Amino acid sequence: MKSNDILSREEIRGLLQKAIRENDTEGFYRAFDQIIECINQDIQQRYDARVNDLKQEMDSRALAQRGVRQLTNKERDYYQKVAECMRSKDPKQALANADLVMPKTIMNAVFDELQTRHELLSLIEFIPTTGLTEMIMNTNGYQEAVWGKLCDDIVKELVSGFETIDMTLLKLSAFIPVCKAMLDLGPEWLDDYVRQVLYEALANGLEAGVVVGDGNEKPIGMNRQVGKGVTVTGGVYPEKAKISVTDLQPGTIGNLLSLIAVDPNGKPRTLRDVVMIVNPQDYFQKVMPATTLMAPDGTYRNDVMPYPMRIVQSMALDRGEAILGIAYKYFAGVGMGKEGRIEYDDSYHFLEDERMYLIKLYANGFPMDNNAFLFLDISALQPAIWKVEQVTPATPSNNAALSDLKIGSLTLDPAFTSETTTYTTTTSNATNTITATPADAKAAIEVKVGEAEVDNGSAATWQEGSNTVTIKVTAADGKTTKTYTVTVTKS
Numbered sequence: 001m002k003s004n005d006i007l008s009r010e011e012i013r014g015l016l017q018k019a020i021r022e023n024d025t026e027g028f029y030r031a032f033d034q035i036i037e038c039i040n041q042d043i044q045q046r047y048d049a050r051v052n053d054l055k056q057e058m059d060s061r062a063l064a065q066r067g068v069r070q071l072t073n074k075e076r077d078y079y080q081k082v083a084e085c086m087r088s089k090d091p092k093q094a095l096a097n098a099d100l101v102m103p104k105t106i107m108n109a110v111f112d113e114l115q116t117r118h119e120l121l122s123l124i125e126f127i128p129t130t131g132l133t134e135m136i137m138n139t140n141g142y143q144e145a146v147w148g149k150l151c152d153d154i155v156k157e158l159v160s161g162f163e164t165i166d167m168t169l170l171k172l173s174a175f176i177p178v179c180k181a182m183l184d185l186g187p188e189w190l191d192d193y194v195r196q197v198l199y200e201a202l203a204n205g206l207e208a209g210v211v212v213g214d215g216n217e218k219p220i221g222m223n224r225q226v227g228k229g230v231t232v233t234g235g236v237y238p239e240k241a242k243i244s245v246t247d248l249q250p251g252t253i254g255n256l257l258s259l260i261a262v263d264p265n266g267k268p269r270t271l272r273d274v275v276m277i278v279n280p281q282d283y284f285q286k287v288m289p290a291t292t293l294m295a296p297d298g299t300y301r302n303d304v305m306p307y308p309m310r311i312v313q314s315m316a317l318d319r320g321e322a323i324l325g326i327a328y329k330y331f332a333g334v335g336m337g338k339e340g341r342i343e344y345d346d347s348y349h350f351l352e353d354e355r356m357y358l359i360k361l362y363a364n365g366f367p368m369d370n371n372a373f374l375f376l377d378i379s380a381l382q383p384a385i386w387k388v389e390q391v392t393p394a395t396p397s398n399n400a401a402l403s404d405l406k407i408g409s410l411t412l413d414p415a416f417t418s419e420t421t422t423y424t425t426t427t428s429n430a431t432n433t434i435t436a437t438p439a440d441a442k443a444a445i446e447v448k449v450g451e452a453e454v455d456n457g458s459a460a461t462w463q464e465g466s467n468t469v470t471i472k473v474t475a476a477d478g479k480t481t482k483t484y485t486v487t488v489t490k491s
Helices: 009-021 025-065 073-087 091-098 104-117 119-123 180-185 187-212 250-260 280-291
Strands: 126-128 134-138 162-166 170-179 274-278 310-313 321-326 330-335 354-367 373-377 402-407 422-427 431-438 444-449 452-454 459-461 465-474 481-490
Touching: 009 025, 119 187, 119 274, 119 310, 187 354, 250 321, 250 373, 274 280, 280 310, 280 321, 402 465, 402 481, 431 444, 431 465, 444 459
Parallel strands: 126 330, 274 310, 422 481
Antiparallel strands: 134 162, 170 354, 274 321, 321 373, 330 354, 402 431, 431 459, 444 452, 444 465, 465 481
């Protein structure tokens, strides 16, 4: 008879039924004890498994707190299989036989970090273009509808020009070394290493293609000429002519942006997501001094530009170069085929304890029009300087004259002049409006009828007989005064 620890439940159930058929009391108790023991073992195994799960969960939480990304089940299985293949006598053959494909989640994680850490790439919208070889673009730009009566014939046809763009994806590849000793550290650590290397390789390579790619089996960079009439030699697109920039004052920036604010057809467009790309060393030696000012409170304000834009550092540009343009006007497409497949090559044995992997990313990109980006020469860029203008305060005017004086529609005698200060007039009205206009707008006007003050521009009430109106004008200097008198006789 088999021992209790290797008897299956079916075997135990058979012994129990046999004991019942043969009326074997001792055999029945032995079989029953075995069932109880089997159940206990099952419970113990489940308990141990749950405890192990809890331990792994606690370990995962601890690793997550320490910055280690937690893997999906597919990712974990993938890295475990890679480790098994690498431990074999023939890793190359083992990898080939395993037909391992890197899970998309790993590439997605790399791409997420690529966009997060590389500021320029985070400003560009990457569009999945798997299987796409051509795309159609509207090249006519700004269109405007025409107003008219409801039943009028159509007086303008919206004309759209379309251009077919080749979007065949290009391969961006990098060799990735994996130290054999890392295989023993576990899938999480191997994953972190692979992702970090992929991040560096893909990010820098992709950014270089986006900024300065020549179009020859590379993306077309922001610094390249595109569009109709551009001569492409051997797949290489020509560089744009550099525009010399010596300052970042409003006039200079405004002139540059005015070139971007029209499409190649000469039609206007609004600007948003404006970006200025510079070499990191140039940023600290030239751009930062040209965009940093001290506030009145003694603190500094960095990246102060006349128009809202982001200043981005990129190693893709040489020193003395900069690119100014509209980030969303760069089209970038990415796709995934078998680029996730790990390939091993013996020709890249740099160290005995190191293996080399090849990973691939498929992508392409190009400026959507030739005016979207400008290529700048900032080698002579000067620091920002506070402009101070000395303004001499104007001397307050001593002009206390009136330019006009009206009392309703009454006729003044003599006719009004600013030099004459005494007048008479007659009226049969009960009231008339007094309007005194100063020659200097800053002069103050005070109007009285007898001893009663009247607001300038308001009606005065007349008494029968003679009424004396006085208009005192005080000049802006607060010292010079002039008084006009009108005698109004009511009959």
